[in-house]
Amino acid sequence: MTKLLFVCLGNICRSPSAENIMNHLIKQAGLSDRITCDSAGTASYHVGSPPDRRMAAAAKNQGIELLGAGRQFQRNDFESFDLILAMDRENYRNILALDNAGKYKEKVRLMCDFCQKYDLKEVPDPYYGGPEGFDRVIDLLFDACGGLLEYVISH
Numbered sequence: 001m002t003k004l005l006f007v008c009l010g011n012i013c014r015s016p017s018a019e020n021i022m023n024h025l026i027k028q029a030g031l032s033d034r035i036t037c038d039s040a041g042t043a044s045y046h047v048g049s050p051p052d053r054r055m056a057a058a059a060k061n062q063g064i065e066l067l068g069a070g071r072q073f074q075r076n077d078f079e080s081f082d083l084i085l086a087m088d089r090e091n092y093r094n095i096l097a098l099d100n101a102g103k104y105k106e107k108v109r110l111m112c113d114f115c116q117k118y119d120l121k122e123v124p125d126p127y128y129g130g131p132e133g134f135d136r137v138i139d140l141l142f143d144a145c146g147g148l149l150e151y152v153i154s155h
């Protein structure tokens, strides 16, 4: 079983989208018994909250239902997961700041490292912008999740 954890700041926009898109692709590929997904935020502001309404609407437009409730990333996630996918560089730094001994550095990757079509290095934070930002997150995550699925299958 390969365990994937998607991490953003609030765990109400980008990382729940990544988790649910990835689950969709895993199901489509018939690999639900081999790969599992979860998501978390580096911040605690939205612990227990459902996904952002604007994010859920953008996901629904592309056939994805956003399920889940916010939770904060914690140190024992380093042990519990095989791969930890940070949505942007700030998330990446904040995750690794909890790995004092540098033991888990290889497990932590930037989500956009797995993009196949898009050239962006980060999934932009859509929280304070307009609806097009949320649509862009979904497009970008479909691309990155596709690449990530190929990576997991071949490793």
Ligand code: 4NP
Pocket (backbone or CB within 6 Å): 008, 009, 010, 011, 012, 013, 014, 015, 041, 045, 125, 126, 127
């Ligand atoms: P996320 O988006 O990190 O993709 O879940 C955000 C959610 C909440 C806030 C910022 C970004 N916030 O400042 O509350």
